Amino acid sequence: MVSCTRVEGTLQAYIDGELGDSDRAIFEQHVAECESCRDSLRTQQRANATLFAVFADDRLDAPLRYRVLAHLPMMEVMPRDSDSVVDLINERAKNPRTTWVLVGRLMPAAAIAILVFVTLVLYNYSETHDLGNVTSIGMVTNAFGDALLVPGDGPMSQPAELQKLITRGDRLETRRGSFLMVSLTGPTSVKIGSSTSLRVTDARNISLERGKIWLDVGRDGKLFRVNTPRGEVTVFGTCFSVSYVNELTTVTVERGEVQVETDQEFCALEAGQRAEVSGDGALSEPSAVDAKIENAWARVITPDPLAESAFNSRVQVTSPAAEMPSRxxxxxxxxxxxxxxxxxxxxxxxxxxxxxxxxxxxxxxxxxxxxxxxxxxxxxxxxxxxxxxxxxxxxxxxxxxxxxxxxxxxxxxxxxxxxxxxxxxxxxxxxxxx
Structure with a gap:
């Protein structure tokens, strides 16, 4: 019976269909009898499927073969005094290995040329395509009007365009008459009204500096917090809105439960309730409200289908939905x-x-x-x-x-x-x- 070490060394070749008939039969027989190797195969297949989905938008549209061949050095072999085709045939018949010897000598140079060319192609491709990376925690999935994204690592602002990636520390700003929608890993949807500024600390923590936002918080096993200058909102998986206008913080809950707190007080809000934190830090009692009417402004903001698909394939890590063990x-x-x-x-x-x-x-x-x-x-x-x-x-x-x-x-x-x-x-x- 073939060893587990040998089977593990051919996992990728089997997945790619590169094994011959006999090797494939041996591989499949071993995997059918060995639970450990069977688990390794499933893990490798899941990893391949994940990578395929993540980089679906970044795969090249055409093979590199012809572009590589076009840049290989010419291998002319004409060290002969005679241009006669017959003499050339006779010479090759007498020395059948000459061409392969020359090819062998040129292989190191050809390999270097290929590596340089592939590096240049990938570099140029990445310069013209906004590729996801491990620090991306979200993406702009709708944008209208004059909206800006200020990267967390620099003061230079840029237009908050569709499919723009969000990283930790980024600030999003909308002007009058504009709005944004951002999808964060979780997934969590954040709809940003006009004349609003917020900072994304991470995928589960944002700070509202002014304006209004609406959130539908995904249940990924962690708390979600919204900070304002006058209070903090702790979320246990819910749909709600927060506004901070004229030093007044207002929290309105459509679904689920949130907790609003200041330095001195806190209260829990359920669906159909609202609470306010005044400029001096006083927290109001929960009061009844028609949350759907209060948050009607957010219903006209919906994700762009292409941007939503890009977020799901490039940023969001797919995992089973879970109730938050947040408390x-x-x-x-x-x-x-x-x-x-x-x-x-x-x-x-x-x-x-x-x-x-x-x-x-x-x-x-x-x-x-x-x-x-x-x-x-x-x-x-x-x-x-x-x-x-x-x-x-x-x-x-x-x-x-x-x-x-x-x-x-x-x-x-x-x-x-x-x-x-x-x-x-x-x-x-x-x-x-x-």
Whole structure:
């Protein structure tokens, strides 16, 4: 039986149909009997399919063969005194290897020429085609009017045209009467109204500097955050809009749930609700609103079909849809007692370095969902060697409730290691009988 090493060495040749009949039969028999090699073949086929889809728009329209041959050095072999065709035939008959010897001598030069030519062709091709790269996190999928893209690595602005790639740190600006639509990996759709400026920190974090945006956030397993000068919006997979005009931040939810917070307050919004943050940082109570009417301006902005196809094939990484594990929710029974502190337990990690841990935001809500406490838990609190618990004293004790809801929300911009097997408990002082 052929060895696994030999089979793994011919995986690509088999996929490309380059194996002979006998080698192909041997390969297929081995793969049918060997689970490990069968898995390797599937992995290689998936990788090939992904590359084929990603570079579908960048493949050459015509083969390079004729263009390469046209630039090869001429191999003239005429070292003879006679121009007679008969003499030439006789000479070749007497020395059948002469031509191949000359070809062999010219092969190194020909190989160099081919490499130089192919390099020039690919370079020129890349100069005239906007190719995707590993730093691209989105693409402009609709543009109307005077809209600009300011790259994060430089001050020079450029028109925000269809299929323009978005990278971390880019700023998008629209003037009066113009609009944009941007697709980010996730996928997340961002519709940008007129007279708006926003910065894309990464695919799950943007900052609205002025104007209004509408978002449909994809569920890729991570939080999505929208920052404004007067508040922060934390998204748990939803469809909503945010505006920041005249120092007033307004959040309107069409579907799902978002959380709006300031330095001092926070509240949760559900579908059909709106909240505002005023210039002095005051957060309003959630109020009912017809979200579809409020966000009607965004419905006229739809993705260009060609741009949407280019985004899906060149930028978006296809993965199964998943509910966001963006927060952990714990309900703690307090039985009407007084809660003076909370305690978090987790399973210690022997592999993680102290700098690897993520920070968390802890939110405490009452039995009817009313916000009570917000605490920022820095990663350093979880990083001590062997640490497995954390006490969180409350400045103002919680009393008179049968239960409280505790939400732990990881900050994906810090670290890479999350807490495992988390439990949350409360220190409750029960009332004594009179």
């Amino acid at each position: 952990s929710v714990y309900v703690v029974d307090t039985f009407g007692g007084t809660v003076s502190s909370l305690r978090i337990y987790w399973q210690p990690s022997a592999e993680a370095e102290p700098a690897d841990f993520r920070s968390y935001d802890l939110y405490v809500l009452g039995e009817n969902g009313e916000p009570i406490v917000h605490r920022r838990l820095q990663s350093s609190k979880f990083a001590a060697p062997g640490a497995s618990s954390l006490d969180i004293p409350l400045d103002t004790p919680i009393s008179g409730m049968k239960s409280i809801e505790i939400r732990l929300v990881p900050d994906y911009l810090t670290g890479s290691t999350e807490l495992k097997d988390v439990e949350v408990k409360a220190d409750v002082l029960m009332k004594t009988g009179s």
